Structure formats: C-alpha cells, structure tokens
Amino acid sequence: MQTDIPLLEVRNLKKYFPITAGPFRRLAGWVQAVDDVSFTVPRGQTLGLVGESGSGKTTVAKVLLRLEEPTSGDVLLNGSDLFSRDPRLQKSHRETMQAVFQDPGSSLNPRMAVETIIAEPMLVGGKWSKRDARARVREVLAEVGIRPQDGNKYPHEFSGGQRQRVAIARALALRPKLIVLDEPVSSLDVSVRAQVMNLLKDLQEEYGLSYLLIAHDIGTMRYLSDWTAVMYLGQIVEQGPPGQLCSQPFHPYTQELVTAARSTAPMSGAKVTTMAEIPSPINPPAGCRFHTRCPTRMAKCSQVTPEVRRLGVEREASCHLYEPGRFEVALEVRNAMAEHYWEDSESNSKTSSLRDEKCQVADE
C-alpha cells in the first residue's frame, strides 16, 4: 500500500456554472462556485471545510462525488485520476469514496426498508452475492448501533439520529477509505449530535477512515477535524489546525465566524460583526473577495488579490494584512478590530478611524 501519498489530493479545482439568458440560452455569465481550491486529505484523518452558505463547500463535495463535472483542476484519489473516463477505474473510485448527506429524511428512500437501502450499493456494484450483502448489512447495522432485527423497518420508523446512523451504515457497507460528510449533524438535535459525532470518531479510529467534513458549525468542526480550511466565495481563505484557527484566527473572515460561534456565555448579548451578506458569486468583488465585509480593509484590498501566505509552521491565510515583515503589526490591528467591532455594528466610524491609523503605521 502506498502510504506516502495522501488519500485525496485536490489541485486548483474550479467549478463554474454557466448562466444562460434569452430564448436561445445565450451565455450570460458564470457563477464562480469554486474558484481555484487546493487541499489534501491525509489517510485516517479528517479535513474540515467551513464557510457559510454560498461559499462553495457543497459544490466541492459534489464535484468530488462526480455529481458535477469540474471546469478545471485535478483530483487524485489514492494517486489515480478521479476524473478518468475508464469505467473500471470509476467503479473502483465509487467504492473507495462514499457520502453521508445533511438530511437523512431526504437522502433515504422512504419506500425502501432500511436493509434494502444499505444493501443497494453492494448489489449495484455486482461484486457481492445477495447472501454476503445481507450478512454485511447486519454487520454494519450493529456497528452503527442499530439492532440488526430492525433492518426491515422503514426510515420513517426511526428517529432523526437513528436515520443518520442508517445513512452512515450505507456509506460504510462497501468498506470505503474516504467518506464525504456533508453537514452530517446539522439537521439533528443538539442532544443527538454528540452521539453521532462520537460514532463517526469511533468508526474512523476502527477502520482508519478518512473524512472530508463539510460543516458551518465551528464547534463540530473543532471536535471532528484534524485540519480545517475556511472557504469564502469559492476560495479557501485560511487553513490550519482547528484549535489554532479558533484560538487565533488570522483571516478577518475566520475571526468573524469564530466570534459569531463563540458567544455562548450567558447574556453575552447577540454580537454581530456586520450586517452585510455574502456577495453574489456571479460577479465576485475584485481584489480580495472579502473586502466588502472586512473591518480591516485597506485601499489595496479592492484592487489586488492577496496571495496565500505561510504564517507559522502549520498556518496559511490569504490576506493583505499579513505582508512579509509586518506580522506583529497585523496581529495588533486584528486584535484591536476584534475588540471593537463586536460591540455595536454602528460603531463603524470608530473602527474605521482606528484602522486608518493602524494601517498607516503598518504601511510606513
């Protein structure tokens, strides 16, 4: 087994959706859903993709599952080209990679018994006899904590948490190496989330599974992932170990996400960073895509696209604040901003004068 190469490697992945207009479906533009995204998922580990809706994280998952064709870019699964047209290779990729979706209410066919649902991927592949498949169904049901004799029940007879367990059992059936988890716990009650997350952790440890986790909840991300990439408008703006991202976010967007998630202390008030919404990916803002919402925005942010910068051993972020040689200043600006802009979204005038002052110092 080649263990030196990562299980999944994504290089410069792009997915643009065409927009058509008029009676002849004239091409009117492109939705840049995923724009130049690169990451790797090491064996036995979890890569987390965070971002709000519209950031393109689900599109990444869809492209990897080959539900959408990529516009450009390479993806290597186990060292072989994921987009290969060789049917045998495609089949083996499907066995290597399985998925669990957000809402088990709609990802499980309500007219099929749970055991049929779980057996389907095995029987479709043609490698399993009915008997082996049936045995395997009982095995995976037990593994996810559902009594095997409940296999002949239908999805509606289970609770939300149990249904998600069924979806996980289906993903496990073919003994995959990678499971794409698209918001696996966000439709579940808080009290059930911990159960399902622990199950995912146990399974990973037992079978050395790799996960690509897509989530918008920072707590979930911190608990489950080994490495986190933050996406905004189709691009990865920052990545690193989740603990570090939460305790010291570098990119202002990461900061916004973490602060929005953190204030669970009683009566901390409802804090906001900005009232702005995520801009449309049809005509993404020029320069840094985050500049329209960014509290630390400088003049060049709307003109020049920031490069990816290495910040410390395991961290990288794409932000103009962190130009070479002014890391300390950048941190100071960021911290000052963080203190201010949670108090009141109206205190913008206060923060902008502070920004000008600090950044002037930084530019000198």
Added chain:
Amino acid sequence: MSLLEVENLSSHLLTRRGTVKAVDGVSLRVEAGETLGLVGESGSGKSMTCLSIARLLPWPVGRAVGGKIIFDGKDLMEASEKEMSRMRGKELAMIPQDPFSSLNPVFSIGNQLMEPLRIHLGMSGKPLQERARELLSLVRIPEAGRRLNQYPHQLSGGMRQRVVGAMAASCRPKLVLADEPTTSLDVTTQAQFLYLLKSIQSEFGMGMIYVSHDLGVVARVSDRVAVMYAGKIVEQASAKDIFERPAHPYTRALLDSIAPVDRDVERLPSIDGDPPELYDIPVGCRFANRCPHVMPKCRELAPPPAKIGKDHVADCWLHYAD
C-alpha cells in the same frame, strides 16, 4: 403582575396511536420586556406550548385540556376566537421557524408587511407605506423602497427571516413567541438576526419566549431559561444559573454535549437512549431511563419541583435530602 402567566397548562394531541400528552402541566411566566428561553429536544413540547399560548393548536387533533394562560390580565383559555384574532399579531406576535414557508410566495414583501398594520391599526395610504419602509430599515434591509415590491424568493434566507421579524414587531406587540427563528440560518446570519431581535425588543420593550433546541443561542438572548423534557418543564432558572449551576441531570447533560469552540475535548459526553413516547409516559421521573444518577425512587414517583435557589427550581429527587 407578570405579562404572561401560564399555570399547569396541558395540551393533548389525539392520534390513532393514542392520546399524546404533548404539554403536561407546564407553568411559566414572562415579565414585560423579558426573554424566557424555552429549551428542549424535538418532541419535548416546546412548540406545542407556544401554539397553546397563541391558541393555534392544530385543529382538530390538538386540544388544550387544562390550565390557565393569563396574558396581560386576561385568561386566553376563556377568550373567544374573535378576541383571539384581534389579539394575534397585535398584542401577541409569532416568529415561526422557517422563513421559506412562513411568507406567502405570491404576495410581495410590502403587501405582507402591511397586512397587520392595515388590519390592526387601520392604517392606509402614504403613512402605511412610510411605516412599512421604516420597519424594513429597522431590520437593516437596505433599499427598503425597492424591497417592498419584491417577492420572498428574491430575498436571501437571512433577509426573509428579518422581514418576518419586522412583521412580528410591526404593531409593537407586548409578547413575541419566537419558535426556533434561527435554526435554518447560518452562524453569521444567525448572529445578525439575534442582534436585531434583541435591539428591537429593547426598543419596544416586548416580552419574548424564545424557543430553541440550541442552548448556545438561548444563552445569548434569554434572561431566564426553562428546560423542557417530554412535555414537562424540568428546570427553570436565570440564564446565568442554568449555565453555571445546572441542577437537573438533563440540563447538565445537554450543556455537556455541545461541542465547544474555545477548547479541545477528548470525547463529548452524549445522552444515550431516547425520550419516552408521549402517549405512554412512564410513572416516575421521565428522564429516569437516561439519567446517570438514577435511583430506585425515580422510577416510582415523579419528583416535585425542588427549590434550588432564588428563582431556581428543578424537578429532581437529587435535591431532596434522605
């Protein structure tokens, strides 16, 4: 006197499998300008409590079978349907969970926003338009004039929920029942919505019941918190006490099972098992089969509320000495 006082409220659902005791002897109060957080998992009866208060239980299966709902000096259980519809939207407003289904897709935002103003306040013409525009800017929706003519599908989820919030606040109600208003929103839009909700609340001095399964959200907005489990309130206290000194094992377990943002945990403790079926409620404490501290007594007799501190009660035998 409190703005809302609910005493021993019980609401049942008549289903084929039997009578579901969705709300079983719930007592709570909300003072003017105060927010009560109502927490519990799905099926614990928190939405049914809200619907009972607004007298909007699903007809004909839902029945309020007992208790008192004193709102602003009137008993809503005794009120006629006519009185209720005069009150709903004016003194008592609701923010439902899903902004995708709570706005009518075939009417413009403006039309829907102006409806309560027209019906309850008798406004029309220029002042009505003006007021609608004001409301939209109150929830920070830019270009209010243009937005009024748009339809729900032209707005993002966060904006739609803000429109629903503006509608609820439009007649300056005394009490708002917010039923999981941010569950379908992103973290950042959620923070925005909560911020607006709180600022409107303090401006208008509204009382609020905020229903959610997410203790983190409840922590941010509530003054007091009531934790519901299987149709009953098991603990009630100030938000601070609930988070710092939870007294009921269920509350403690709920708090422990949240994945924290600010520290690493090796393994999250989870609440195993399922809540009891509400048409077949066991004798004794309803949490007994999942409780880590269960005693023989718990399975025999339901615990009465124990006073833990000032304004802090929990239904648990652990707090009775002997």
